[in-house]
Amino acid sequence: MNRQRSLRAVFLIVASSFATFGQLGIPPDEDRVHVGDVIDLDLVGGFEYDWRGTLTGDGFLDGLDQFDEQIFALCKTTREIAAEAERVFGKTLRDPKVVVMIVDRSKRAVALIDGAVRNPSRFSLRRKAHLNEIIILAGGLTDASSGVVTIFRPANLRCNENGGRDNASQTLNIKITEILSGKAAANPQIFSGDLITVERATPIYVIGAVANPTPIYAREQITVSRVVATAGGLTKDADGSKAIIFRRDGATTRAIEIDLVKIRRGESVDEIMRSFDILDVAARGGAKRKFPPVAVTEENKGSRVTDLPLRVIE
Numbered sequence: 001m002n003r004q005r006s007l008r009a010v011f012l013i014v015a016s017s018f019a020t021f022g023q024l025g026i027p028p029d030e031d032r033v034h035v036g037d038v039i040d041l042d043l044v045g046g047f048e049y050d051w052r053g054t055l056t057g058d059g060f061l062d063g064l065d066q067f068d069e070q071i072f073a074l075c076k077t078t079r080e081i082a083a084e085a086e087r088v089f090g091k092t093l094r095d096p097k098v099v100v101m102i103v104d105r106s107k108r109a110v111a112l113i114d115g116a117v118r119n120p121s122r123f124s125l126r127r128k129a130h131l132n133e134i135i136i137l138a139g140g141l142t143d144a145s146s147g148v149v150t151i152f153r154p155a156n157l158r159c160n161e162n163g164g165r166d167n168a169s170q171t172l173n174i175k176i177t178e179i180l181s182g183k184a185a186a187n188p189q190i191f192s193g194d195l196i197t198v199e200r201a202t203p204i205y206v207i208g209a210v211a212n213p214t215p216i217y218a219r220e221q222i223t224v225s226r227v228v229a230t231a232g233g234l235t236k237d238a239d240g241s242k243a244i245i246f247r248r249d250g251a252t253t254r255a256i257e258i259d260l261v262k263i264r265r266g267e268s269v270d271e272i273m274r275s276f277d278i279l280d281v282a283a284r285g286g287a288k289r290k291f292p293p294v295a296v297t298e299e300n301k302g303s304r305v306t307d308l309p310l311r312v313i314e
Contacts, residue, residue, distance in 0.1 A: 032076060033074060036054070037107065038107070039102055040101045041085060042098065043093075060074075069088050069091075071085055105126050109193035111123045111195075114196070115198035117138040117139055118142055121138050123311050126312060130190060131179065134190050137311065141198060144215075145176070145199070146200060146202075149199065150171065151170075151174065151188070151196050152169070152194070152197075153195075155168055157192055174186050201219050203215035203275070204274075204276070204277050206228065207280050207293065208279075209235045209238035210234060211233055216230050223271065223272055224270055224271045225264070225270050234281060238283060241259045241261050241262075243280065244256065244258060245280075255292075258279070260281070
Protein backbone atom coordinates (compact mmCIF):
# COMPACT_ATOMS: atom_id res chain seq x y z
CA MET A 1 0.00 0.00 0.00
CA ASN A 2 2.76 2.45 0.93
CA ARG A 3 4.65 1.51 -2.22
CA GLN A 4 1.56 2.24 -4.30
CA ARG A 5 1.05 5.63 -2.66
CA SER A 6 4.66 6.54 -3.31
CA LEU A 7 4.27 5.60 -6.98
CA ARG A 8 1.21 7.82 -7.26
CA ALA A 9 3.02 10.66 -5.52
CA VAL A 10 5.90 10.47 -7.97
CA PHE A 11 3.48 10.49 -10.89
CA LEU A 12 1.80 13.61 -9.53
CA ILE A 13 5.19 15.30 -9.34
CA VAL A 14 5.96 14.25 -12.89
CA ALA A 15 2.55 15.56 -13.97
CA SER A 16 3.58 19.13 -13.20
CA SER A 17 6.16 18.92 -15.99
CA PHE A 18 3.38 18.60 -18.58
CA ALA A 19 2.08 22.16 -18.11
CA THR A 20 3.71 23.16 -21.41
CA PHE A 21 3.78 19.73 -23.01
CA GLY A 22 1.49 20.81 -25.85
CA GLN A 23 4.16 23.28 -26.95
CA LEU A 24 6.62 20.40 -27.33
CA GLY A 25 4.49 18.37 -29.74
CA ILE A 26 5.08 17.93 -33.46
CA PRO A 27 4.67 21.21 -35.41
CA PRO A 28 1.55 21.09 -37.63
CA ASP A 29 3.61 20.92 -40.83
CA GLU A 30 5.60 17.96 -39.51
CA ASP A 31 2.62 15.84 -38.48
CA ARG A 32 2.19 12.72 -40.60
CA VAL A 33 -1.06 11.82 -42.32
CA HIS A 34 -2.87 8.87 -40.77
CA VAL A 35 -5.77 6.70 -41.82
CA GLY A 36 -8.99 8.70 -41.34
CA ASP A 37 -7.44 12.19 -41.67
CA VAL A 38 -9.12 14.84 -43.81
CA ILE A 39 -6.54 16.69 -45.93
CA ASP A 40 -6.81 20.03 -47.69
CA LEU A 41 -4.65 20.73 -50.77
CA ASP A 42 -4.54 24.31 -52.06
CA LEU A 43 -2.87 25.37 -55.32
CA VAL A 44 -1.74 28.94 -54.64
CA GLY A 45 -3.19 31.44 -57.13
CA GLY A 46 -5.96 29.22 -58.41
CA PHE A 47 -8.86 27.07 -57.34
CA GLU A 48 -9.53 24.56 -60.15
CA TYR A 49 -6.98 22.12 -58.72
CA ASP A 50 -7.81 22.64 -55.05
CA TRP A 51 -8.86 19.45 -53.28
CA ARG A 52 -10.14 18.25 -49.91
CA GLY A 53 -10.67 14.64 -48.94
CA THR A 54 -9.32 11.48 -47.36
CA LEU A 55 -7.07 8.61 -48.39
CA THR A 56 -7.77 5.56 -50.47
CA GLY A 57 -7.22 2.16 -48.93
CA ASP A 58 -3.77 2.16 -50.55
CA GLY A 59 -2.80 5.51 -49.02
CA PHE A 60 -3.26 7.84 -52.03
CA LEU A 61 -5.22 11.11 -52.06
CA ASP A 62 -8.71 9.90 -52.93
CA GLY A 63 -10.29 11.63 -55.94
CA LEU A 64 -7.38 13.87 -56.90
CA ASP A 65 -7.37 12.51 -60.43
CA GLN A 66 -6.82 15.56 -62.66
CA PHE A 67 -3.37 14.20 -63.49
CA ASP A 68 -2.18 10.80 -64.64
CA GLU A 69 -0.06 10.22 -61.54
CA GLN A 70 -1.58 9.64 -58.10
CA ILE A 71 -0.13 11.30 -55.00
CA PHE A 72 0.77 9.00 -52.13
CA ALA A 73 0.14 10.60 -48.72
CA LEU A 74 -0.10 7.95 -45.99
CA CYS A 75 2.52 8.55 -43.27
CA LYS A 76 3.90 11.56 -45.17
CA THR A 77 4.17 15.04 -43.67
CA THR A 78 2.19 17.92 -45.16
CA ARG A 79 5.47 19.37 -46.49
CA GLU A 80 6.32 16.10 -48.22
CA ILE A 81 2.85 15.85 -49.76
CA ALA A 82 3.04 19.47 -50.96
CA ALA A 83 6.43 18.82 -52.57
CA GLU A 84 5.11 15.71 -54.30
CA ALA A 85 2.02 17.58 -55.50
CA GLU A 86 4.22 20.36 -56.92
CA ARG A 87 6.26 17.74 -58.80
CA VAL A 88 3.14 16.10 -60.26
CA PHE A 89 1.43 19.42 -61.06
CA GLY A 90 4.67 20.73 -62.54
CA LYS A 91 4.32 18.33 -65.46
CA THR A 92 1.36 20.42 -66.62
CA LEU A 93 1.54 23.74 -64.75
CA ARG A 94 4.34 26.26 -64.60
CA ASP A 95 6.10 26.54 -61.23
CA PRO A 96 3.11 25.50 -59.08
CA LYS A 97 3.05 26.30 -55.34
CA VAL A 98 1.01 23.98 -53.16
CA VAL A 99 -0.02 24.25 -49.49
CA VAL A 100 -1.25 21.11 -47.70
CA MET A 101 -2.96 20.98 -44.30
CA ILE A 102 -4.53 18.29 -42.16
CA VAL A 103 -7.91 19.83 -41.32
CA ASP A 104 -9.47 16.99 -39.32
CA ARG A 105 -7.68 14.36 -37.21
CA SER A 106 -10.76 13.22 -35.30
CA LYS A 107 -11.24 10.03 -37.32
CA ARG A 108 -7.87 8.55 -36.33
CA ALA A 109 -7.89 5.35 -34.30
CA VAL A 110 -7.98 6.09 -30.56
CA ALA A 111 -5.47 4.93 -27.97
CA LEU A 112 -7.02 3.02 -25.08
CA ILE A 113 -5.82 2.62 -21.49
CA ASP A 114 -7.51 0.10 -19.20
CA GLY A 115 -6.74 -2.06 -16.20
CA ALA A 116 -5.42 -0.80 -12.86
CA VAL A 117 -5.90 2.93 -13.48
CA ARG A 118 -8.45 5.16 -11.81
CA ASN A 119 -10.18 6.32 -15.00
CA PRO A 120 -9.89 3.90 -17.92
CA SER A 121 -10.19 6.08 -21.02
CA ARG A 122 -9.88 6.43 -24.77
CA PHE A 123 -7.63 9.14 -26.20
CA SER A 124 -7.74 10.89 -29.55
CA LEU A 125 -4.12 11.93 -30.12
CA ARG A 126 -3.57 15.22 -31.92
CA ARG A 127 0.04 15.65 -30.78
CA LYS A 128 2.87 13.62 -29.28
CA ALA A 129 2.05 11.91 -26.01
CA HIS A 130 4.10 9.45 -23.97
CA LEU A 131 3.10 6.63 -21.68
CA ASN A 132 3.61 8.50 -18.41
CA GLU A 133 1.31 11.34 -19.55
CA ILE A 134 -1.41 8.89 -20.56
CA ILE A 135 -1.23 7.20 -17.14
CA ILE A 136 -1.48 10.59 -15.42
CA LEU A 137 -4.45 11.65 -17.55
CA ALA A 138 -6.14 8.36 -16.64
CA GLY A 139 -5.96 9.36 -12.97
CA GLY A 140 -2.84 7.39 -12.05
CA LEU A 141 -2.48 3.86 -10.75
CA THR A 142 -4.81 2.06 -8.38
CA ASP A 143 -3.75 -0.12 -5.48
CA ALA A 144 -4.44 -3.13 -7.71
CA SER A 145 -1.54 -2.32 -10.04
CA SER A 146 1.08 -5.03 -10.43
CA GLY A 147 3.67 -2.48 -11.57
CA VAL A 148 3.69 -3.83 -15.15
CA VAL A 149 2.24 -2.12 -18.23
CA THR A 150 1.54 -3.95 -21.50
CA ILE A 151 1.17 -2.01 -24.76
CA PHE A 152 -0.27 -3.82 -27.77
CA ARG A 153 0.17 -2.08 -31.11
CA PRO A 154 -2.05 -3.38 -33.93
CA ALA A 155 -0.60 -3.48 -37.43
CA ASN A 156 -1.11 -0.73 -40.02
CA LEU A 157 -2.41 1.98 -37.68
CA ARG A 158 0.73 4.02 -37.03
CA CYS A 159 3.57 5.71 -38.87
CA ASN A 160 7.20 5.23 -37.90
CA GLU A 161 9.78 8.00 -37.57
CA ASN A 162 11.05 7.43 -41.12
CA GLY A 163 7.66 7.99 -42.69
CA GLY A 164 6.87 4.33 -43.22
CA ARG A 165 3.80 2.41 -42.18
CA ASP A 166 4.39 -0.19 -39.47
CA ASN A 167 2.79 -3.33 -40.85
CA ALA A 168 3.57 -5.68 -37.97
CA SER A 169 1.84 -5.75 -34.60
CA GLN A 170 3.96 -5.27 -31.48
CA THR A 171 3.66 -5.99 -27.77
CA LEU A 172 5.70 -4.00 -25.24
CA ASN A 173 6.05 -4.98 -21.57
CA ILE A 174 7.18 -2.13 -19.34
CA LYS A 175 7.80 -1.87 -15.60
CA ILE A 176 6.51 1.20 -13.77
CA THR A 177 9.74 1.35 -11.76
CA GLU A 178 11.70 1.76 -15.00
CA ILE A 179 9.52 4.71 -16.02
CA LEU A 180 10.15 6.37 -12.65
CA SER A 181 13.88 5.75 -12.90
CA GLY A 182 13.97 7.77 -16.13
CA LYS A 183 14.68 5.01 -18.66
CA ALA A 184 13.73 6.44 -22.04
CA ALA A 185 12.83 3.02 -23.46
CA ALA A 186 10.31 2.55 -20.64
CA ASN A 187 8.40 5.69 -21.59
CA PRO A 188 7.55 5.22 -25.28
CA GLN A 189 5.50 7.54 -27.42
CA ILE A 190 1.89 6.40 -27.63
CA PHE A 191 0.38 6.09 -31.10
CA SER A 192 -3.16 6.00 -32.45
CA GLY A 193 -4.55 2.50 -32.01
CA ASP A 194 -2.32 1.54 -29.06
CA LEU A 195 -4.01 -0.65 -26.44
CA ILE A 196 -2.46 0.03 -23.02
CA THR A 197 -3.17 -2.31 -20.11
CA VAL A 198 -1.91 -1.53 -16.62
CA GLU A 199 -1.77 -5.08 -15.30
CA ARG A 200 -3.54 -5.90 -12.06
CA ALA A 201 -1.81 -7.82 -9.31
CA THR A 202 -3.60 -11.01 -8.33
CA PRO A 203 -5.62 -10.48 -5.13
CA ILE A 204 -5.65 -12.26 -1.80
CA TYR A 205 -8.92 -11.81 0.11
CA VAL A 206 -9.09 -11.21 3.88
CA ILE A 207 -12.51 -11.47 5.54
CA GLY A 208 -13.98 -12.00 8.96
CA ALA A 209 -12.75 -10.51 12.24
CA VAL A 210 -10.09 -8.14 10.89
CA ALA A 211 -10.14 -4.34 11.08
CA ASN A 212 -10.31 -3.81 7.33
CA PRO A 213 -11.61 -6.79 5.33
CA THR A 214 -10.22 -6.16 1.87
CA PRO A 215 -8.52 -7.62 -1.18
CA ILE A 216 -4.73 -7.37 -0.86
CA TYR A 217 -2.67 -7.14 -4.04
CA ALA A 218 0.63 -8.84 -3.39
CA ARG A 219 3.53 -8.16 -5.76
CA GLU A 220 5.81 -10.56 -3.89
CA GLN A 221 5.47 -13.48 -1.48
CA ILE A 222 3.39 -12.61 1.56
CA THR A 223 2.69 -14.59 4.72
CA VAL A 224 -0.52 -15.06 6.67
CA SER A 225 0.64 -12.82 9.54
CA ARG A 226 1.61 -10.05 7.13
CA VAL A 227 -1.73 -10.31 5.33
CA VAL A 228 -3.55 -9.91 8.66
CA ALA A 229 -1.38 -6.90 9.54
CA THR A 230 -2.07 -5.34 6.12
CA ALA A 231 -5.80 -5.75 6.79
CA GLY A 232 -5.43 -3.70 9.98
CA GLY A 233 -4.93 -6.57 12.41
CA LEU A 234 -7.47 -8.56 14.38
CA THR A 235 -10.57 -7.02 15.91
CA LYS A 236 -11.27 -7.21 19.65
CA ASP A 237 -13.70 -10.08 19.18
CA ALA A 238 -11.42 -12.09 16.88
CA ASP A 239 -10.48 -15.65 17.71
CA GLY A 240 -7.00 -15.95 16.23
CA SER A 241 -6.95 -19.69 16.78
CA LYS A 242 -9.83 -20.14 14.35
CA ALA A 243 -8.66 -18.91 10.99
CA ILE A 244 -8.89 -20.76 7.73
CA ILE A 245 -7.51 -20.38 4.22
CA PHE A 246 -9.68 -21.43 1.28
CA ARG A 247 -7.36 -22.28 -1.58
CA ARG A 248 -8.31 -23.17 -5.11
CA ASP A 249 -6.40 -26.14 -6.53
CA GLY A 250 -7.54 -26.87 -10.05
CA ALA A 251 -11.24 -27.69 -9.99
CA THR A 252 -11.40 -28.17 -6.22
CA THR A 253 -11.13 -25.93 -3.18
CA ARG A 254 -9.37 -27.09 -0.03
CA ALA A 255 -9.42 -25.61 3.45
CA ILE A 256 -6.22 -25.02 5.43
CA GLU A 257 -6.67 -24.43 9.16
CA ILE A 258 -4.54 -21.63 10.60
CA ASP A 259 -3.79 -20.74 14.23
CA LEU A 260 -2.65 -17.11 14.31
CA VAL A 261 -1.87 -17.33 18.04
CA LYS A 262 0.63 -20.14 17.50
CA ILE A 263 2.14 -18.32 14.52
CA ARG A 264 2.68 -15.25 16.70
CA ARG A 265 4.40 -17.40 19.32
CA GLY A 266 6.58 -19.06 16.71
CA GLU A 267 4.97 -22.43 17.37
CA SER A 268 3.49 -22.84 13.89
CA VAL A 269 4.60 -22.20 10.33
CA ASP A 270 3.61 -18.80 8.93
CA GLU A 271 1.92 -20.02 5.74
CA ILE A 272 2.77 -18.34 2.42
CA MET A 273 -0.41 -17.03 0.81
CA ARG A 274 -1.18 -17.65 -2.85
CA SER A 275 -3.07 -15.69 -5.45
CA PHE A 276 -6.84 -15.79 -4.93
CA ASP A 277 -6.56 -17.34 -1.46
CA ILE A 278 -9.36 -16.34 0.93
CA LEU A 279 -8.33 -15.95 4.59
CA ASP A 280 -11.28 -16.00 6.98
CA VAL A 281 -10.72 -15.11 10.66
CA ALA A 282 -13.52 -16.30 12.95
CA ALA A 283 -15.04 -14.16 15.70
CA ARG A 284 -14.84 -15.29 19.33
CA GLY A 285 -17.64 -17.75 20.06
CA GLY A 286 -18.28 -18.28 16.37
CA ALA A 287 -17.66 -21.35 14.26
CA LYS A 288 -15.20 -21.73 11.44
CA ARG A 289 -16.62 -21.21 7.99
CA LYS A 290 -17.09 -24.52 6.17
CA PHE A 291 -17.43 -23.21 2.62
CA PRO A 292 -15.65 -20.36 0.85
CA PRO A 293 -17.60 -17.19 0.12
CA VAL A 294 -18.16 -15.99 -3.44
CA ALA A 295 -16.01 -12.92 -4.07
CA VAL A 296 -17.38 -10.42 -6.56
CA THR A 297 -15.03 -7.54 -7.23
CA GLU A 298 -14.71 -4.66 -9.65
CA GLU A 299 -11.84 -6.52 -11.28
CA ASN A 300 -14.00 -9.35 -12.58
CA LYS A 301 -17.00 -7.27 -13.62
CA GLY A 302 -15.26 -5.92 -16.70
CA SER A 303 -16.13 -2.87 -18.79
CA ARG A 304 -17.16 -2.17 -22.36
CA VAL A 305 -14.68 -0.21 -24.46
CA THR A 306 -17.43 1.92 -25.97
CA ASP A 307 -18.52 3.01 -22.48
CA LEU A 308 -15.13 4.56 -21.71
CA PRO A 309 -14.84 8.36 -21.94
CA LEU A 310 -13.08 9.79 -25.01
CA ARG A 311 -10.51 12.50 -24.31
CA VAL A 312 -8.65 14.62 -26.83
CA ILE A 313 -4.92 15.34 -26.40
CA GLU A 314 -4.03 18.42 -28.42
